[in-house]
Amino acid sequence: MPGAKEKPMDEAGIRTLGSGAGGDMIFALSSGPVPAGVAVIRLSGPRTRFVLETICGTCPPPRRASLRDLRRPADGAVVDRALVLWFPGPASFTGEDVAELQCHGGRAVVAAVLEMLAMVPGCRMAEQGEFTRRAFDNDRMDLLEVEGLADLIAAETEAQRRLAMSQAGGALAAIYDGWRDRLTRARALIEAEFDFSDEEDVPDDVSAAVWEEVARLRTEIARHLERSQRAERLRSGVQVVLLGAPNAGKSSLLNALARRDVAIVTEEAGTTRDVIEVHMDLDGYPVTLVDTAGLREEAGLVEREGIRRALARAGDADLVLWLVAPQMDAADRVTGPPEGSTALWRIETKADAGEIWPDAGTGEQAFRLSVRSGEGVDALMSALAAFAADHVGGLDEPLAARERHRRHLEVCLAALGDALVERRSLEIRAEDLRRAGESLGRIAGRVGVEDLLDVIFREFCIGK
Incomplete structure (x- = not known):
């Protein structure tokens, strides 16, 4: 960028980083297999601007395509002329600073650009799903959106594409978050009743209204689960x-x-x-x-x-x-x-x-x-x-499409069924509501999904 402060250079002619910079820079080919007319190489990490200044001389303005020569850091040789885009975080796919190099799609060109990026200190090739993993870690996507994106990439038919789009776009997460919010409110009212039963401003009939709402919610989830059997089959064929x-x-x-x-x-x-x-x-x-x-x-x-x-x-x-x-x-x-x-x-x-x-x-x-x-x-x-x-066919609403979703919904339904048993104590029934809400939270990755993350992100190819 014009007027930007120049970075110091090391003995190999590569700009070095100031103190305090940390975190890996990752890069990968994100477009289809080469040869192709255009190849898109994506970078992400806290030093994206440094990398662009290293290989392009200057960093282009944010979100504006700029034509730049890509030069090897060691000797300044031009590798290719490419369109370069820079997306400063957090308003980017990963939530970090991101750049895209739209270069020529020949095998030799792509190999040379990837080799050039590997010469920059702190840059390495991305692992499978690592861009999407960073988007999840930086709260740019929830787990349902991540899985929807994986299904969208793998979709082979129009019906599968529509189903994946509804999930990747956040429609399914919105439904589950809404149910979870209703459960949280129900718990709060129940706990207020047994914690402050002697206070005058706590209505006597609050419990009856809460359990009517829980029964309605259980009916909604049961219908959703029944409809989702077709969505799960649509995903697999x-x-x-x-x-x-x-x-x-x-x-x-x-x-x-x-x-x-x-x-x-x-x-x-x-x-x-x-x-x-x-x-x-x-x-x-x-x-x-x-x-x-x-x-x-x-x-x-x-x-x-x-x-x-x-x-x-x-x-x-x-x-x-x-x-x-x-x-x-x-x-x-x-x-x-x-x-x-x-x-x-x-x-x-x-x-x-x-x-x-x-x-x-x-x-x-x-x-x-x-x-x-x-x-x-x-x-x-x-x-x-x-x-x-x-x-x-005929699936015109966001539905659960994976066995993982179905298992958590079944646990949620069972917990709601337990909560509706009137002979149980109010404290135990409130705990049942907590278990139901936690099961919904696990679907979108709000709570306790660390053991699943490696498995889920391995579904992606390198560069996504």
């Missing part, structure tokens, strides 16, 4: 398992639905020995297709393990597609799908063969198709998209 005897056409159907060769297809029975997954976007909803080993009685050791895994996945699936082919060998034929499947559709394959399919009554819905001719494949695809929309 609707699970559709292809099941049937060997050579029923499971792998061929998987390839046809995925529109690419994912699974090996041969005439030999038992080709598929393990579970194969394909993630798909059907009308904006995430669907995971799971190809499995063929079910038959006469199977070897390895094939039996594949069958065990197939049945396990079918037990956890949202939908089982039971494939039946005409004129199957007696050794490979199975009488029907395993009992207990949540939803089951019968898929009659190899329709171009023009023959008879066994056990015509199996399945809630029936489809006849031919992968070779394409007959019936589009109809099945449309039906799967409608099934996914019915299971995870």
